[in-house]
Amino acid sequence: MTATTATTTGMSSGERPACEPHARFRDLVAAEWLNHGLLRSTWIAYGATALAVIGFNAGTAYDTYSHSILRESKDRAAFVRDGIPLEEAFTVNAALLMAVALGAIGALVIVGEYSTGTIRTTFAAVPARRSVMAAKAVVVTVVTTVFGMVVAGISFAVTQAILDRRDAGVSIGDPGAFRVVMASALLAPVCTLAGLALGAVIRHTASTMITSVMVILVLPLFLTDGRHWSAVAGHTLPFRAWLRLVDVNYSPIAFPWSTGGAWTVYAVWACAACAVAVTSVHLRDQ
Template identity: 60%
Template structure:
């Protein structure tokens, strides 16, 4: 009499929520992450609150006409999140996003991950989802702290504004969403390049050098510049936008934010499917 051996049961396919939970645990376990986010927050707040405090300190040195026009000219909103703070946040979040994927390639742990979950695209999609959600929350908290902190300082001189002031909510949201856009950009570059130093150079080039090199003086230069996250942020946070020769719309700037975030996540997912470990 012969007995047939039962075939081993196939392991259930990993669900996307399981993958995101695993990525969240992985990020939480990295000791460098709290330090990186904390340092970034302190640097950004130092630029924003420091600028507001400088205005507070030298308020009486302004002429009566300047003080009277301070709110009307939109200066409080410019203090809410200044360009220096935005650049620091972009570079820091871009590096954090790149590190989220490059660190696994440099240590070789990505092989273990793909051995456990062969669906590479799903793994990268989960990484992008967790990174995007985490940096969005971080950006919202940092933008809110900057806005309310700067306006409280200016409010001591009667020059602060509230969130209901025209343009205030737009500036807060644009500054907050700059964080996930920058992080996902670094993440996509990390998935493409996979080398730490080269990825960081590419991230700095895309997020910082290109927006500075491209100007609004020529049509094609302006068009390319308007397609970059930093110039989109500048368009959104301008209190009283006066269109130059090659001006563009607020809706166009929001579109740039959305396209960069979505395309960056898609690039990371597609390239990991088409390349070896």
């Protein structure tokens, strides 16, 4: 009875319990969401990337619209049959720009905190480092998936509206159209997570940016389908997977691969990037 009274008295007098409650994961996600949203530079980067990507695609469609090749009905039929409207719905240049830009944004999510030292404060407040990194991964995945959907959807709508003025546009229900939009949209979170993983491992701004450009841009251009080893290695990269997914009139080549394999590359890169980002925080001290 005495012990119970003493305990009750101690708690009522304002004493804190010996162990603080662990932060809930949803609270960490909410905190990372606020942290991500408060950075004006991040939203400027998203906005500039979106405008550039949509502008690239719309500009290509307008060049085609103004070209004389679409003035004859037989030429328009061949144009649609060859799948060119879907090629212009999301062009290669636009995809490369988006991939590199979002890879950089993903890297800066974590590298920025390491460079300013705020990551130490974060880990001091929440010792569960893996949970913090997992929350970052969740936030950037959600934000960039929405970003990709919006950009890919607007690009498709704008380009096909321009081409439709020559009766050369297609609808989202046409064969391969939905796959092109989804593949282009999901390229965004895959590249962002890859940048986040590289930033978590390298932790230096310049080195991370160079490595990100090498992985996302240079390697896909370097690895060609001319040799078996090069083709197989190239097929493991997200950008090459995107190229396969948006090729609606795919013709077998020396080393062919399926759309299922390309979707698998997307999934493996996203999962592996999350795993690397989450586990790397315990590889060395801050």
